[in-house]
Amino acid sequence: MLRDGCCRYRIPTLGSVILVVVLVAGMDAQGIRSNFESDTQALQASVDQTQSPSTAQPATVWQYGGFADVGYLCDFNRPSNHLFRSRGTTFHVNELDLNMGAVYLKKSASEDSRWGTELTLQAGKDSQVFGFSATAPNLAGSKWLKHLGPTDVSYLAPVGTGLTFQGGIFSSFIGYDSLYAKDNFNYTRPWGADFTPYLMLGVNAQYPFTPRLTGTVFVINGYWHLANANNVPSSGGQVAYKATEHLTLKQTLLYGPHQSDTSLQFWRVLSDSIAEWKHERFTTAFEYFVGGEKIAAPGNPRALWMSAQLPLHWVIAPRFSVTVRPEVYWDRDGRTTGFQQTVKANTTTFEYRIPYRQAAVIFRLEHRIDDSRGPAGGFFSDGSPGSGIVGLTPTQNLLGAGVIFTFDGSFHH
Numbered sequence: 001m002l003r004d005g006c007c008r009y010r011i012p013t014l015g016s017v018i019l020v021v022v023l024v025a026g027m028d029a030q031g032i033r034s035n036f037e038s039d040t041q042a043l044q045a046s047v048d049q050t051q052s053p054s055t056a057q058p059a060t061v062w063q064y065g066g067f068a069d070v071g072y073l074c075d076f077n078r079p080s081n082h083l084f085r086s087r088g089t090t091f092h093v094n095e096l097d098l099n100m101g102a103v104y105l106k107k108s109a110s111e112d113s114r115w116g117t118e119l120t121l122q123a124g125k126d127s128q129v130f131g132f133s134a135t136a137p138n139l140a141g142s143k144w145l146k147h148l149g150p151t152d153v154s155y156l157a158p159v160g161t162g163l164t165f166q167g168g169i170f171s172s173f174i175g176y177d178s179l180y181a182k183d184n185f186n187y188t189r190p191w192g193a194d195f196t197p198y199l200m201l202g203v204n205a206q207y208p209f210t211p212r213l214t215g216t217v218f219v220i221n222g223y224w225h226l227a228n229a230n231n232v233p234s235s236g237g238q239v240a241y242k243a244t245e246h247l248t249l250k251q252t253l254l255y256g257p258h259q260s261d262t263s264l265q266f267w268r269v270l271s272d273s274i275a276e277w278k279h280e281r282f283t284t285a286f287e288y289f290v291g292g293e294k295i296a297a298p299g300n301p302r303a304l305w306m307s308a309q310l311p312l313h314w315v316i317a318p319r320f321s322v323t324v325r326p327e328v329y330w331d332r333d334g335r336t337t338g339f340q341q342t343v344k345a346n347t348t349t350f351e352y353r354i355p356y357r358q359a360a361v362i363f364r365l366e367h368r369i370d371d372s373r374g375p376a377g378g379f380f381s382d383g384s385p386g387s388g389i390v391g392l393t394p395t396q397n398l399l400g401a402g403v404i405f406t407f408d409g410s411f412h413h
Contacts, residue, residue: 060113065408066103067182069124072096073400079380081390084398086337088130088194089179090187093398100124100180102149109156109164116156120149130179130198134338136229136258139221145169146226149179150199164206169225172197173204173216173238173252174272176287176309185283185313185321186349187364187402191329192289192307195336196272201225202233212242223258223268232262250274261296268293281315293335303335323349334376341377345370362404370396 073084075093084091090099102122109116127146132138139145152168177184179198202220209215216238222229234256241249254270257263270291277284292304309327316322325347334340347368354361372378372394383391 060412061410062105062107062413063408063410064103064105065406066101067180067404067406068101069099069126069181069402069404070096071099071181071187071400071402073188073398076397076399077379077381077393079390080382081380083380084396085379086339086341089126089189090181090400091129092125097125098123099402100126102180104149106150109154111156111158111162114156114158116154117152119151121147122149123147126179130194131224131226133224133227133229133258135335136222136224136227136260139226139228142226159207161208165203166206167203169199169201170204172200173218173236174254174270174289176274176276176285176311181364181402182362182404182406185311185323185351186325186347187366187400188347188368188398190307190309190325190327190347191337191343191345192287192309192327195305195307195329196270196289197223197225199225214240216240220256222256223254223270227258229258230260230262232257234258234268246277246279248276248278258293259296263296265300266294266296283313284311286310291336295335301333303333305332305336306330319353319355321351323347323351325349331374339374339376341372341374343370343372343377358409359405359407362402362406364400364402364404366398366400366402368398368400370398372396 071090072095073090073093075084078094082092082094084093100122101124102120104118104120106118107113107116131146132142148169150169150171152166152170154164154166157163157165171178174196175193175198177189177193181187181189200218200220202218204216204218206214206216217235218237219233219235222234234254236252236254236256238250238252243249250273252272252274254268254272256267258268259266268291270289272287272289274285274287286308288306288308290304290306292302294300294302307327307329309325311323311325313323314321327345327347329337329343329345331337331339331341331343337343345368347366349364349366352363354363370379378392378394379396381391381393383389
């Protein structure tokens with residue numbers, strides 16, 4: 001329970017959590033890896049394999065690991081419902097939460113062992129909302145499927161430079177940010193990430209046409225992998241191009257129905273464009289996406305939404321980094337957030353990592369300010385101080401702290 005507002009709330013267990021985490025850690029610190037960076041590393045891997053095939057890892061290497069993500073977001077509006085309005089991740093405020101915990105086991109497909117697989121089990125606050133739709137029914141079995149992260153099988157076919165097929169639940173080809181905070185520069189995700197898929201359920205095929213150019217096509221069950229809007233799959237593709245040593249460009253398109261009426265005129269289309277420039281101690285990216293669909297309702301109105309973000313990440317020292325992320329999200333018709341609004345936000349994150357053997361403890365201190373304007377915009381607040389009545393206010397200030405424990409390892413089989 002809150003006592004006299006979030007800023008005077010005591011968390012007697014947080015120090016204990018940090019202490020235990022530090023004492024039991026057992027792995028080297030992981031580098032920062034965004035969902036976008038994971039894709040970029042896969043693209044670079046194809047470059048390395050083409051140029052130096054003799055350096056490829058043994059096919060029998062299995063990787064394993066896990067993480068626990070504990071966080072607290074202090075909302076100075078002090079809403080009695082403890083909710084960050086319109087969000088799908090880190091959506092609880094003024095309380096200490098296990099936002100996500102997971103364990104994984106995976107093996108990559110290679111020329112020496114063409115079958116690959118990965119299994120991820122997850123749980124926490126962030127697994128309760130993401131992947132579901134506010135306008136479509138849930139997929140059968142979603143109550144247990146939500147506890148699966150990337151879980152799939154893959155096969156590297158001996159076609160040209162290597163055609164890789166993958167089927168199951170896999171990381172989304174849309175978006176710059178990952179579902180898991182540990183893989184992102186900031187602790188909380190941007191608005192655009194929460195309203196595009198973090199995971200996809202279906203099949204995909206990837207092919208490196210040149211050392212710098214990779215193409216991907218995919219067929220998935222729908223926009224949200226835990227929703228069942230209809231029985232018609234969605235499809236899309238991505239082109240990833242490593243323009244220079246430092247610059248990578250990506251363009252992804254998604255097309256398919258997200259309503260019970262599957263007529264072509266009601267199909268949803270989404271375009272996601274990303275440019276990332278990465279140097280030794282500085283990384284920046286620009287992401288812009290636009291989506292739209294005609295709604296199967298009287299008058300058949302067309303819904304439109306857009307998002308843009310510009311994260312800037314500096315590595316100040318080997319263990320210390322700072323990230324600033326300005327962003328904007330425009331939901332003209334309230335189709336994705338549920339409310340007609342334009343949200344402008346800025347997030348500043350300080351990170352410190354403590355590596356120990358095969359583990360790491362990541363500490364993050366973060367401030368974000370969100371401003372929502374529009375006919376139905378705003379954030380929850382204590383509308384009448386002391387009454388417990390929830391009101392709305394256009395601006396929200398959050399001060400958050402997160403502790404993430406990670407461990408990763410490998411073995412030969």
